[in-house]
Amino acid sequence: MSHDTLTPAEDLRVPSQGGEHKAMTLNVGPSHPTTHGIVRLLMQVEGEEIIDCDLEIGYLHRGFEKMCENHPWNQCVVYVDRLNYVSPIINDVGYHGAVERLLGVEVPERGQWVRMLVSELMRVCDHQTCLGATCMELGAMTAFLYLIKGREILWEILERLCGARVTTSYSRIGGLTDDLYPDFEAQVRQAIADCRDINAQVDKLMTGNRIFIDRTKGIGILDRATSISYGFTGPMARAAGIQVDVRHTTPYLVYDKVDFEIPQCSNGDCYDRYLVRFFEMEQSLRIIEQCFEKMPKSGPVSVEDYTITPPPKERVYSRIEELMAHFKHYMWGHMIAPPAGSVYHAVEGGNGELGFYLVSTGEERPWKVRCRPPCFGITQAMRDMVVGHTLADVVPIFGSINMIGGELDR
């Protein structure tokens, strides 16, 4: 479809072509089936070959920072959730980890284990969605349906845990909204078994599939140095042979108490990215299993200081002190106000290092909430990845970068 209201093609940075070349400008997006996410690709193509590509983003810019600056610290969770909507709890954990660092508060041990457990559940969801969508775009509808079935199993657990399937708001400043429900462990263990089944099926369908290998192997290669220059983290970096993982380099929560491996590949093509994500799911499931063995079976999940976490409702309705504490959480003039300062706290998101840079002036509103979106640099590198390839290769490349509009455009 044509967009004559948008930037005309002449404005683009494209090398001027001699009279003999017949370069054509091709516009893909912003609403296009191959772009699961909204991004506009303006490509110069010569026949099937892409000679230049420019990206336009911002179609999902929702003013995340402005919203956070105008809300109290504990209400930003709503906006933080919607950054990476495929793995919202990891965002929550990252943001709240940063706020707790500003406050100088440490979450009780069980709370940390639960946070880690649900983060890993979300990582499985994230990779399932990413791989599923990539497979579907390459024509493997069955793998997509299987993987979404797996995600549905995990979302059912989330729904019981915190009442929402996508936008969870599960973690809070100083802990979690609630403890795990009674038969959580049994249900998750069943889900792990189911996910392993599904992964095995998808593995059989895809990993050795000739068509899939032909379309992904050697496609979208980006070497180590360029990847670092673009700031690649997460599965994309690990597929290019860079050993970065926040869970290992600067362990947060209790990642130093569990045993897990970090899958590494070296080619940096779409197939390696698929493999890294695939093996990461298994590692995440391993972490979850270890959580059940190692985590404290009981104990508080939140800080029991009512100036930091809201008191439980049954106490609010029966005791005056807790009632006052409750009101203080939600009334301007009495809310949480971390001491002035700034902090950068990073967690390993589904796409890589998800950092939060918070600036506090000692007021009830954050002065600045900056999110370092992992797929920002990766999407930026799209140009380097597609140039020289054919048009059909855009689909696996775009699938492998796992662009999430919410965190890219914020």
Next chain:
Amino acid sequence: MKKAVRGHAPDADALKERDQDLLQLLQSLLGDEIQSHRHGMDMLELVIRPESASSVSRLLRDSEGLEFDYLMDQTAVDWLGRREIRFEVVYHFYSTKHNRYLRCLAPVPESRPEVSSLYELYKAADWYEREIHEMYGIRFAGHHDMRKLLMYDGFKGYPLRKDYSMKGRQPLIGPGSRQES
């Protein structure tokens, strides 16, 4: 009601200790470029001059013992009404070899909002700087392309400045907008 223990993160002192040698190295390499430094609760902070941002980063990236190969994040803060120098561009560097972070702050006055660009050094800086430009109106000297990134062409003003109202919606553009119908 129990009182939670408040204070610095338990690893703050250890971090300060660990960063001592980094600070010494930086002081010997950068000298006067460092206007001041501070041990933050998470990492070492340097204050640098905006015009020397790119030369400092070059040293940070290439000097032996530093090797900050990642530009993890780049953003800006608007200190309207709080500080004399209104803007501040914030860089977060990360070194994979030494596994440590470094934060650099470059205060930028409103009268001359210009910083030297890191585009030549880190490819990641391209979009970061375009974003800061459209959100805060800070120019980057040496950047090849300062088009808008997240907002659209007809948008006026810099939305993340503190004096831009949160609900400052501008008229819709293109077909279907009210001016047209």
Next chain:
Amino acid sequence: MEVSQGMVEPFVTTKLDKIIGWGRKYSIFSYPFVTACCGMEYMSAACSRYDMDRFGAGLPRFSPRQSDVLLVVGTINQKMAPVLRQVYDQMCEPRWVVAFGACTVSGGPYNNYAVVQGIDQVVPVDIYIPGCPPHPETVLDGLIKLQAKIQHQKHEV
């Protein structure tokens, strides 16, 4: 509709409007204009667990000219609004628009400089599905309500 028996061949009497509406409501070809978080729930609603195909809306068409229901799934900001309008203008009559999720209904939690406060400022909307994001069952409920609307409206031939 009535099925008359007792003749040589059974036949059906109905109004033209009713039979066209009946045909159209079970052959919805949707254009999923997916932008944000709601897309995740759209995926769930369209996949095997909730399966929109049971209601005759299983096949998404990614060309506006082939589709008759525009599903606007996710936040529409000021930059995206002209694109949405253009996609709508490219669709053939009869066409319907579904606002999927709080952001498309009213701007949702984003009352700020960037986000359009409800897509009805840009295109006319037939069904609003609330929720942030709506549960797939809510989506199916919205779809059934859209079908009822299609059934009972006047169809130009």
